[in-house]
Amino acid sequence: MQQIYIDNLSKRQKKRRNVWHVVLLFVVDAIVAITTLLTCIGLLISLITQHIDPETMGRLSTIVLAAPLLFGAAIIEMFYWVIRWRLSMVAIVAIFVVISLFSIDKYYGLQFKKSGNIQYRERNYIKVLSYNVANGDNDALVDSVAATRADIICLQEFLSDSSPRWQRLKNYNSTFNGENSFSNEILTKHRILKQGKIDSLPRYNAIWADLLIKYDTVRVINLHLQSTTLREQDTQFIQSHEYILDTARTTKFADIINRLQENNIKRRKQVETVMKFLEESPKRPTIICGDFNDVPLSYTLSKFDNNYRNCFEEAGLGYIYTFNGFFRLLCIDYIYVSDNFDVVTCDVLRDFDHSDHFPIVTRLKLKK
Secondary structure, three states: OHHHHHHHHHHHHHHHHHHHHHHHHHHHHHHHHHHHHHHHHHHHHHHHHOOOOHHHHHHHHHHHHHHHHHHHHHHHHHHHHHHOOOHHHHHHHHHHHHHHHOOHHHOEEEOOOOHHHOOOOHHHOEEEEEEEOOOOOOHHHHHHHHHOOOOEEEEEEEEHHHHHHHOOOOOOEEOOOOOOOEEEEEEEOOEEEEEEEOOOOHHHOEEEEEEEEOOEEEEEEEEEOOOOOOOHHHHHHHHOOHHHOOHHHHHHHHHHHHHHHHHHHHHHHHHHHHHHHHHHOOOOOEEEEEEOOOOOOOHHHHHHHOOOEEHHHHHOEEEOOOEOOHHHOOOOEEEEEOOOEEEEEEEEOOOOOOOOEOOEEEEEEEOO
């Protein structure tokens, strides 16, 4: 009799455990389902942001900053639903993942060979370096840039007060004319035929120069578009998730989003000015370098993608990030070229620690 009682008790306990197990799985499935829905919506918004004016998108235009994270989350969620054998959920997430794959090369270079391991006869190529030096003023910075032996060097946030240091690059011609204490700069081993600035952009942060390269005139444009205004304290604030804890902190997070939105709109206006300048420029081989302060899937970058070729997409390898901050997720520095060039290599030099940016360098070959 006692054994029967023990057996019945064991069955009741087992049944109770099974009930709790089912309830727990239901709760987890519900949470993951909601997360999956939000991830898919975020991915969709990220993909369409590049085609819609930031002023129309409003705050939603800032979601594009999280596109790589959303893509990674979608992959993880898809595997979760595979394990749970919920094929309908797998199919839904897979649709968004497949659609996103058409844009993943903007963030992740899928070249099959690492360009940096190959020896190149540099005289056969045009080596271009773009670097936001963040007001850098030290010998190590100048020595590092000089060591790249780039043919064309485009610097952003260049301080004219530090120009004597750069004079050590004696074999380079310079667009610097001493007028501005804070501006862009183009250094080149080639002869400068003509130079100027795009007047309507602020702080003298859009300059150009026509260079004589062999028998061709090549136009080089060096840009520094409106900053994201993401400061170090903003990044620390987001990393600590403090905005979740109370209303005041949530207000601070909203302020960050508002600033990002406003600067998206400013960059949209600036890129329209740049595109108008390019349309009115003589038709010649063109290289566009700079700190664009926007991510690959942004409205700003889409305007350049429509007319020029992104060197990293052409010849990069691995995940690209050029901003040394914000979880090292942001690529905001680029080199674009016209169809007159073959892009041979493109790399981000992450061993440079002189700035909050990493320089991007590419080798080009001018088509005959």
